[in-house]
Every structure is written in C-alpha cells, then in structure tokens.
Amino acid sequence: xxxxxxxxxxxxxxxxxxxxxxxxxxxxxxxxxxxxxxxxxxxxxxxxxxxxxxxxxxxxxxxxxxxxxxxxxxxxxxxxxxxxxxxxxxxxxxxxxxxxxxxxxxxxxxxxxxxxxxxxxxxxxxxxxxxxxxxxxxxxxxxxxxxxxxxxxxxxxxxxxxxxxxxxxxxxxxxxxxxxxxxxxxxxxxxxxxxxxxxxxxxxxxxxxxxxxxxxxxxxxxxxxxxxxxxxxxxxxxxxxxxxxxxxxxxxxxxxxxxxxxxxxxxxxxxxxxxxxxxxxxxxxxxxxxxxxxxxxxxxxxxxxxxxxxxxxxxxxxxxxxxxxxxxxxxxxxxxxxxxxxxxxxxxxxxxxxxxxxxxxxxxxxxxxxxxxxxxxxxxxxxxxxxxxxxxxxxxxxxxxxxxxxxxxxxxxxxxxxxxxxxxxxxxxxxxxxxxxxxxx
Ligand code: JFZ
Numbered sequence: 008x009x010x011x012x013x014x015x016x017x018x019x020x021x022x023x024x025x026x027x028x029x030x031x032x033x034x035x036x037x038x039x040x041x042x043x044x045x046x047x048x049x050x051x052x053x054x055x056x057x058x059x060x061x062x063x064x065x066x067x068x069x070x071x072x073x074x075x076x077x078x079x080x081x082x083x084x085x086x087x088x089x090x091x092x093x094x095x096x097x098x099x100x101x102x103x104x105x106x107x108x109x110x111x112x113x114x115x116x117x118x119x120x121x122x123x124x125x126x127x128x129x130x131x132x133x134x135x136x137x138x139x140x141x142x143x144x145x146x147x148x149x150x151x152x153x154x155x156x157x158x159x160x161x162x163x164x165x166x167x168x169x170x171x172x173x174x175x176x177x178x179x180x181x182x183x184x185x186x187x188x189x190x191x192x193x194x195x196x197x198x199x200x201x202x203x204x205x206x207x208x209x210x211x212x213x214x215x216x217x218x219x220x221x222x223x224x225x226x227x228x229x230x231x232x233x234x235x236x237x238x239x240x241x242x243x244x245x246x247x248x249x250x251x252x253x254x255x256x257x258x259x260x261x262x263x264x265x266x267x268x269x270x271x272x273x274x275x276x277x278x279x280x281x282x283x284x285x286x287x288x289x290x291x292x293x294x295x296x297x298x299x300x301x302x303x304x305x306x307x308x309x310x311x312x313x314x315x316x317x318x319x320x321x322x323x324x325x326x327x328x329x330x331x332x333x334x335x336x337x338x339x340x341x342x343x344x345x346x347x348x349x350x351x352x353x354x355x356x357x358x359x360x361x362x363x364x365x366x367x368x369x370x371x372x373x374x375x376x377x378x379x380x381x382x383x384x385x386x387x388x389x390x391x392x393x394x395x396x397x398x399x400x401x402x403x404x405x406x407x408x409x410x411x412x413x414x415x416x417x418x419x420x421x422x423x424x425x426x427x428x429x430x431x432x433x434x435x436x437x438x439x440x441x442x443x444x445x446x447x448x
Pocket of ligand 1: 206
C-alpha cells in the first residue's frame with residue numbers, strides 16, 4: 008500500500024505501462040536488431056597475437072590496453088565496404104522493425120562526429136558520419152532507430168568508478184556535464200531517434216548520482232517528445248537500479264533480460280510491465296570476434312524460438328549483429344538474417360503487434376495474441392498429432408485455422424480443454440495456427 012512506501016525524489020516517475028502512441032509503436036515493433044560496431048571490430052578479439060575468449064567489445068579490458076594505445080585503432084578505421092543502404096535492406100529483409108545502434112560503447116569511440124570528443128569517426132581516415140548515414144538509411148526503409156549509449160567511457164580522463172575524494176567529485180561532475188552535452192548533441196542532430204538504451208551505468212559513481220539519471224531521462228523526454236528510455240539508466244536516491252526502493256520500474260521498459268529470458272511459467276509477472284530482451288548469437292560476443300568456434304553459436308531456429316518466447320510474454324527481442332571492420336557482415340549473420348526474414352515473411356502476423364495471451368503454456372510451443380486472435384506457435388509437434396489447448400474460464404475456442412485460412416479442426420475434450428489437429432501435411436519447421444475464440448462478457 009502507498010502509505011507504506013518510502014518517499015523518493017528520484018524513484019519511478021510513473022506506475023504501470025505507458026499507453027501513448029510512441030510507446031505503443033515501441034511495443035508493436037516487437038522484433039529488433041542490435042548493432043555493436045566500434046574500434047573493437049578491428050582487432051576482433053585478438054591482441055598482440057593472443058586471442059581472448061571474452062566478449063570482443065571488452066578486449067581493451069581483457070588485454071589491459073591503455074586508452075591512448077587502444078584509441079590509435081582509429082587510424083585504421085576505414086570501412087571500405089560500409090553501405091548504409093545495404094544494411095537497411097538487410098534489416099528490412101530480416102523483418103526487424105527497429106535497430107539499436109551503439110553510438111558509443113565503453114571504449115569511448117563515437118560513431119558520430121561529436122564536438123565534445125576527439126575520439127570520433129571524424130578523426131579517422133573514413134571521416135564520414137556513420138550514425139547519420141545509418142539513421143537516414145534505416146528511416147528510409149521505415150525502420151525505427153534506437154541509440155545504445157554507454158555512460159561509462161574508458162576514453163575520458165574524468166570518468167570515475169567511484170567518488171572517494173573532492174577531486175573525484177569535481178572530475179565526475181565535469182564528466183556528467185560532458186555526457187549531458189553528448190546526449191543533447193545526439194538528440195539535436197538526430198531528432199528521429201525513437202529510444203535511448205543506456206548501458207555502463209552500474210558503477211558506484213553513477214549509483215551515488217541517482218539525481219543525474221532522473222535528470223537525463225527528463226532532459227531527453229523534454230527534447231524528444233515520445234522518446235522511450237530503458238530501465239538500465241536509472242538509480243534512485245539509494246542507488247537502487249532498474250526498480251526503485253519501492254519496487255516500481257524506473258524508465259519506460261525493463262531491460263535486464265540479457266542473453267536469457269523469463270521462465271514462461273514461473274515469471275509471468277513480467278507481463279505487468281513493458282520489457283525488451285537482447286541476445287547474442289554466439290554465447291557472449293556483441294562486437295565482432297574473428298573466431299566464432301570458441302563458443303556455441305545458436306542456430307536460426309534457436310534464435311527464432313527466443314523471439315517467439317519473448318513476445319509470448321509481452322516482451323520485445325533484439326538480436327545482435329557485430330559487423331566486421333570492413334563494414335560488411337560475416338556470412339553467419341547474413342544467413343541468420345535471411346532465415347529469420349523468411350519465417351517472419353510467412354508468420355510475422357503472430358509477432359508484430361502481439362502480446363501475452365494469458366493462457367497456460369503447453370509443451371508444443373507458445374501463444375501470442377492480437378485483439379481477438381490467439382496464435383499458437385508450434386515448435387514441438389507431438390506424436391499424437393493433437394495439440395492440447397486449455398483456455399481460461401469463460402473462453403471458448405470455435406475454430407482453428409492456418410494463416411492461409413484453411414480450417415484444421417478442433418475438438419472440445421473437457422470443459423475449457425481442446426485438441427487442435429496438426430495440419431494434415433505437417434510443415435517442416437515451426438508454424439502458426441490461429442484460433443477463433445468467444446469470450447463471456
Ligand atoms: C553490456 C556491455 O558491457 C556489453 O558489452 C554489451 O554492450 C551488452 C549489450 O551490455 O553488458 C551487460 C550489461 C548488463 C548485464 C549484462 C551484460 N546485465 O544486466 O545482466
């Protein structure tokens with residue numbers, strides 16, 4: 008109850024989901040791509056002849072490379088094959104409705120010509136504004152662009168992991184002002200950006216400055232009406248992150264599901280708020296790593312199942328790509344994008360604009376729902392060729408059809424229980440059945 012809550016200056020600004028058009032668009036998009044592109048693509052996980060198995064975008068840290076040495080990679084930044092229009096076509100073909108781009112990762116290198124830093128694309132042989140080219144190309148294809156932004160910046164002398172002295176405090180205050188300037192610059196230069204996804208906000212220095220995280224959210228919302236912000240930015244008065252000290256979500260959507268997903272039976276509480284998960288294709292590589300044999304690489308069907316799993320619980324899924332230093336994508340990523348795109352072309356109706364259905368999960372797969380349509384996304388067809396459906400009280404299934412309209416037959420077996428037939432000719436991969444339902448008023 009509200010009277011037992013502690014009062015917070017920098018806690019949640021709102022209770023419950025946002026229902027405005029921008030948030031609805033964010034939610035309806037459902038499928039996105041992540042792009043991790045920076046200087047780390049050049050060494051691709053290898054430093055001085057040694058290949059590091061950790062995440063390639065963290066190589067500077069694994070190999071203990073000093074910032075000035077790392078930033079010399081800028082002299083080699085010249086992605087000759089980079090073609091923003093081709094990237095946008097690839098995303099379109101994959102069926103993603105939005106792309107999240109690393110404007111600046113932990114290393115500090117900016118994909119836009121920031122006037123507040125010397126470590127940007129403008130100071131490389133390539134010179135051109137990569138971010139500007141991308142946002143234009145994606146928008147021209149009708150794809151929303153979201154900005155990933157790491158607050159932690161290994162290139163900046165004023166960054167602090169913690170505040171332990173007056174000097175730290177002064178330096179970190181300068182750093183926060185620098186960060187504000189960069190964010191205002193991004194919002195001003197690229198006003199069609201739809202979302203900021205903050206990262207690198209876990210250090211004590213930031214947790215001690217919860218006021219600043221609340222201020223940044225407000226500043227961006229004032230500058231860009233409708234903009235959405237992830238929960239990872241925020242820390243409250245007590246340094247509590249994502250959810251404030253009263254348990255209320257801060258920011259517009261929860262962003263903690265990273266390379267993992269909520270349990271479809273035990274964790275249905277996530278359906279109470281908006282959330283977005285993101286995933287890597289290898290075990291844990293976001294930036295380009297030259298050797299994908301060092302860890303397990305998910306198959307397109309495994310990626311697809313995670314997309315459906317997220318949507319079935321009212322979440323979005325963002326699939327990561329780590330482009331090469333030359334501006335092209337590795338063949339595995341091209342093949343993955345193609346495979347997902349083919350499936351979305353045929354079955355995307357059960358993804359876009361869909362939400363949690365509220366029905367008990369069955370072992371054959373996942374439900375999603377759009378208005379009065381309930382979709383069964385079948386990943387594990389049973390030998391019985393009968394798909395068990397259990398409906399909530401007051402809900403009847405009247406018909407089961409394939410997306411081409413073909414009636415496949417459904418039989419009531421008990422109160423609120425049905426058997427839906429497998430299609431006579433079983434599809435070779437995951438497929439979708441649409442249920443027509445009647446609900447008591
Ligand atoms: C961060 C980055 O360090 C990483 O390089 C990548 O950009 C990823 C998308 O974000 O890594 C994290 C951040 C948060 C969690 C896990 C990895 N988390 O909350 O579990």
